[in-house]
Amino acid sequence: MATDNTLIERHEAAIDDATAELTLDHWIDGAHAEPASGERFETVDPAAAVPITTVASGTAADIDDAVEAASAAADGEWGDTTARERATLISDWMDVCREHVDELARLESLDVGKPLAFARDEVEGALEFFEYYASVAQASHGEQIPFGTENHVYTREEPYGVAGQILPWNYPLSLAGWKVGAALAAGNTVVAKPSEQAPCTITRLAQLSADILPDGVFNVVNGFGEDAGAPLTEHSGVDKLSFTGSVPVGQQVMKAAADDVTPVTLELGGKSPYVVFPDADLEAAAETAAAGIYYNTGQSCDACSRILVHEDVADEFTDLFLDAADYWEPGDPLVDGTTMGPLTFADQYEKVDDYVEIGQEEGATLLAGGEPPAAEALEEGWFYEPTVFGDVDNDSRLAQEEIFGPVQCLITFESYEEAIELANDVPYGLASGVATQDASLAHRAAADIEAGSVWINEYHGGGVGIPFGGYKQSGIGRECARETLGEYTQTKAINVALDEPEL
Known part of the structure; x- marks a missing residue:
């Protein structure tokens, strides 16, 4: 063809x-x-x-x-x-x-x-x-x-x-x-x-x-x-x-x-968590988390690349997240309305594709994406579908290593203590997000998460005058x-x- x-x-x-x-x-x-x-x-x-x-x-x-x-x-x-x-x-x-x-x-x-x-x-x-x-x-x-x-x-x-x-x-x-x-x-x-x-x-x-x-x-x-x-x-x-x-x-x-x-x-680098507590506005949290990973085709140091969701709402949230991911559709970046462009160079494309294979080998469930788009018009560029993995083990390479692409990991937790443990159990500490309608819970989580930025009910919550930088291996200054x-x-x-x- x-x-x-x-x-x-x-x-x-x-x-x-x-x-x-x-x-x-x-x-x-x-x-x-x-x-x-x-x-x-x-x-x-x-x-x-x-x-x-x-x-x-x-x-x-x-x-x-x-x-x-x-x-x-x-x-x-x-x-x-x-x-x-x-x-x-x-x-x-x-x-x-x-x-x-x-x-x-x-x-x-x-x-x-x-x-x-x-x-x-x-x-x-x-x-x-x-x-x-x-x-x-x-x-x-x-x-x-x-x-x-x-x-x-x-x-x-x-x-x-x-x-x-x-x-x-x-x-x-x-x-x-x-x-x-x-x-x-x-x-x-x-x-x-x-x-x-x-x-x-x-x-x-x-x-x-x-x-x-x-x-x-x-x-x-x-x-x-x-x-x-x-x-x-x-x-x-x-x-x-x-x-x-x-x-x-x-x-x-x-x-x-x-x-x-x-x-x-x-x-x-970063492997930033977005913690979804059971009282969160799940639809808003799903849309926020999708933007957090798929904006700039996932090529952000502070990308929301791990979603930690309470097990009581995991199934409902997953469905909502998959719906939200549909908004982020690969297309020509010069055309009005395009939400997701290509990966920036060939090696980055290959890296993302390799991690998708690694995730499946590790036993994670591929829920969406995992391949370039089928559209013929995009086949010459380094485009990749928004990708979602469920059943991800936080100790896996998929969850621990920075992919720098449009790949999301869904991980469940049972308690507040486990959520914080999972959030902090990576070598990075650049950014994080929390979804909850409980102000006390939000402030406690913000204090307990080891990251330079904690964004409550939003993501990419930086801006002019707001300090940005990392804990641990995410940087200095x-x-x-x-x-x-x-x-x-x-x-x-x-x-x-x-x-x-x-x-």
Whole structure:
């Protein structure tokens, strides 16, 4: 049977339009920079499996150039700015970016497969984070410490200098808002390494800063982890590191940082529970949990990937959840109304498919999905059906390991104590949810669950100003909030001895 080429033709036309004037070199010292190696790689549209454009492939030489430019800016013009001056420049940059929201959203959709409407919301959210940090930074200040009459003691919050940031592929521009926005607002300069799977919007974001941010303030080096990421984490000129991604790579970043005792912020994996107590509004909980796992095709560190449901309501909830999962239907991300795009790249597709096989081998019951969609129009892309497993053992690989795809695990419990034990019985602690109409139960569960976020009767309950980060192997530090500025500053204590007046 011949392939329906409508989707491919639509994407090829969108790619031609999006890349007509787009060059994805590095962005170093306020200008396009070709790779020192002369090598480039292709970034691929996951919905159509066709190339978007070629991207500069970075090496240690490019990282050296970027760090040198960032260091000069930190010691020079940017280092001399006040928080108010930085806020004005960031605001001017965001004004330009808002004129390009449609362009950025389309690039994000093409590059990683997000439905276009979701991509637009995320772009606007990312710009909001830049402006939030710039605003909050103006209110940050040191403290005067009462230390008696013979001393004047106060503190200063000073930027580290050059922040090296390794950005993920699942939410490229959103995480740039979280990380780049905080680092710049606090007075640092940045060298960012986007994922090789998602270079488009980060590079374009940097290009839009031209003639607004001083040269060297925001630098982008594209490329692969071994070639560009590792040299960034190991660079002696980098004063602060931030990484979002998998636990194994986060461990490598932390080890590299140890050599120079470079402070790190890590936002790593998750296997987040959603605990459904028997008094919950089951229909609302099912819809919430479905969105928690199937939004972004399950490619979220905080995805609701384990549902713990009380045995008394398990059958009813399961039926409701299967109905809710039907809303999340794979489709062309460029078409209005699409709720779930493809997985972002081929290896991720294979990983998800492997875990579906593992789940069945472990004895879990496949209740829905477990395969690519049957629609002929989607067969070229890396699409996968919303998948649901019942009868899952919490000790199984399916329940313990991060899949990063649209795969849900249903696990039952008998008592409150068992629910909390199951919720905490994973190496991660990034996010969690609780469904109940009992306020006391909600607060007790929130206190007992070991996770950086607990969302009651909702999921993905973060936002501007709300701290986000993990317990256990899910990471170190907090992003998205006022305290994030503390991740990018260090405290200096100053003690001035006061003489007795001689008048």
